[in-house]
Amino acid sequence: MTLETNAEKHIYHLQKRTIDAGMFVSNPVKKEYNYEFTAEKNKQKVKIQVYFGKKGIKTVLQGEINSELHKTLSELILDQPKLVFPESKINEPKEYIGTDECGKGDFFGPLVVAAVFVDKNTKKLLSDIGVRDSKDLGDQQIKFLAGKIKTLIEGNYQIVGINPARYNELYAKFLNLNKLLNWAHSKAIDNLLDNTECKFVITDKFSRKELDVSTFSKHSDVEFVLETKAEKYIGVAAASIIARDRFVRWFEDHQRGGLSLPKGSSIETEKFAKNLLKKIGEDSLGELAKLHFKTFKKINSG
Numbered sequence: 001m002t003l004e005t006n007a008e009k010h011i012y013h014l015q016k017r018t019i020d021a022g023m024f025v026s027n028p029v030k031k032e033y034n035y036e037f038t039a040e041k042n043k044q045k046v047k048i049q050v051y052f053g054k055k056g057i058k059t060v061l062q063g064e065i066n067s068e069l070h071k072t073l074s075e076l077i078l079d080q081p082k083l084v085f086p087e088s089k090i091n092e093p094k095e096y097i098g099t100d101e102c103g104k105g106d107f108f109g110p111l112v113v114a115a116v117f118v119d120k121n122t123k124k125l126l127s128d129i130g131v132r133d134s135k136d137l138g139d140q141q142i143k144f145l146a147g148k149i150k151t152l153i154e155g156n157y158q159i160v161g162i163n164p165a166r167y168n169e170l171y172a173k174f175l176n177l178n179k180l181l182n183w184a185h186s187k188a189i190d191n192l193l194d195n196t197e198c199k200f201v202i203t204d205k206f207s208r209k210e211l212d213v214s215t216f217s218k219h220s221d222v223e224f225v226l227e228t229k230a231e232k233y234i235g236v237a238a239a240s241i242i243a244r245d246r247f248v249r250w251f252e253d254h255q256r257g258g259l260s261l262p263k264g265s266s267i268e269t270e271k272f273a274k275n276l277l278k279k280i281g282e283d284s285l286g287e288l289a290k291l292h293f294k295t296f297k298k299i300n301s302g
Contacts (some may be wrong), residue, residue, distance in 0.1 A: 003006070003053070003056065006044055006052070006057055006143045007035055007050045007051070007052040007103060008028075008056065009046035010049045010059075011028045011036070011037065012035075014048055014077060015028055015037055015048075016038045018048070018076065021072070021076055022032050022041070023041045023069075024040045025039050025041070025158075033075070034049045034051040035050045036048060036049040036052055038070065039073060042068075042069070044063070044067045044068065044069040044071045044114075045060055045069070046063035046070050046073050047062040047063060048065075048073065048077065049061075056263070058291065059077055060079065060138075060142075061073055061138060061141075065138055065139055065140055070138075074106065074140040074141050074144055074222065080300075088269070091204075092118070092123065092234065094120050095118065095119035095120065095198055096118065096195065097116065097117050097118075097189060097192055097196070097198050097200070097202070098116050098202050098233055098234075098235025098237070099188055099202075100115065100129075100203075100230070101184065101211075101243055102114075102134070102243040102244045102247040103243075103247045104177065104206075104300040105264070106247075106264055106265065107220070107269050107270075107289050107293050108263065108289050109164070109250055109261065110161050110162055110163045111162045111167055112159065112161045112246045112247045112265050113159070113160045113181070114157060114242040114246070115158045115185075115189050115237040116236075116239070116242065117150070117156040117189070117193070117196050117235070118234060119153050121294070122153050124298075126152060126153075126234050126237075127234055128277060129145065129148050129152070130145065131145060131234055131237050132182070132231070132237050134243070134244040136242040137244075139248050140243050142241055143245055145245075146242050146244075148193060149238050149242060153238070156288065157239070159242060159246055160184045160188045161246050162184060162284065164288055164290060165286060165287050168290065168291050169290070170183070177292075178189040180208060181211055185203055185206075189203075190219070193219055193222065198224070199221060199223060200225070202225050202227060202230055202233050202235065203226050204230065205227055249261065258297050259288075265295055267292065268294050273285070273296070274297055282300070
């Protein structure tokens with residue numbers, strides 16, 4: 001059975017579940033690389049798309065992410081058999097610690113590193129709920145999966161969250177982002193190694209240098225692997241989701257406090273930051289943003 005056939009089968013399965021949940025739906029339509037239909041309820045609309053391609057089958061929701069319909073569909077769509085998220089065919093260690101980070105490219109918000117320990121049983125459980133690279137998921141999907149992951153791995157994870165004020169202090173000490181990332185990954189890994197007998201660590205590569213934790217004498221028998229695009233490993237993907245969830249929640253907390261901050265480092269972010277700097281000053285901005293970014297140099301130069 002081809003990926004396209006699987007995608008077609010799954011889009012009709014999702015349509016039936018959506019209808020059963022009491023929503024109005026359109027008929028599925030085939031596009032060049034996906035199947036899609038629209039769900040509607042209480043004047044809210046969300047498009048459900050099932051893509052097929054070299055990376056397998058991927059389900060995407062398009063619509064207002066904070067709407068009740070989007071939240072409902074996120075849970076309805078994600079709680080599915082792994083047809084939507086086919087198992088990786090790569091060879092993974094039987095058990096290992098995977099790490100990833102979130103926020104290093106965002107002017108506003110924290111830097112978050114997460115480490116997750118997985119074994120044969122938890123790898124299958126995580127695969128069954130659709131764990132994959134957090135960059136392929138919306139914020140509501142991230143929140144939903146992060147909660148599931150934490151329950152399934154039963155506390156076998158560590159999170160190092162560095163809020164902007166602390167980040168700026170650390171950057172002034174290290175004067176290098178890779179050194180700061182190295183410190184944060186090492187801290188998360190070291191904490192988790194102390195609680196497990198794991199002998200293998202896979203980290204999404206951010207530097208040519210080895211992690212400092214690999215030189216600790218107490219971990220001399222642990223093998224450390226830094227690999228690009230390591231989210232293909234289920235443990236690293238789980239870590240990326242947990243890290244992203246903590247990152248997103250920081251923004252949500254500030255939004256509830258009346259301050260809606262943009263993610264990323266775009267021109268729009270720069271314009272927003274420039275106006276905010278005029279209102280609150282550099283010291284207060286340092287509580288919200290990473291001040292070594294070129295964005296700050298631009299808006300602070302005039």
